[in-house]
Amino acid sequence: MARKKVISPFAHLYHREPFYNMPDGRIIERGEVIKIKGIYATKFKFFEYVRRTDTGIDWIECFELEKGLHCGQRSFRVDRIKPLPKAKRKRRKRI
Secondary structure (H helix, E strand, O other), rough: OOOOOOOOOOOOHEEOOOEOOOOOOOOOOOOOOOEEEOOOOOOOEEEEEEOOOOOEEEEEEEEEEEEEEEEEEEEEEEHEEEEOOOOOOOOOOOO
């Protein structure tokens, strides 16, 4: 007999999105590496943006990265996000 899929009784209270629009216009998508203000020397991989519909509280869920491996899932308020700048293209050396 197969296991039953359990649905949380409060699932209808949460609105989840795989991206987050920052106030400066930048969009953070699932899998993008970010940093969090107040937590030093640790990077996180963005997972999803969550908003509780009845209270209006919002936060992000992300995975902690340690040498490229997923260590654990953590949640932070959206005002603590500090995105890493995207990698610049390397220029070819002139000869």
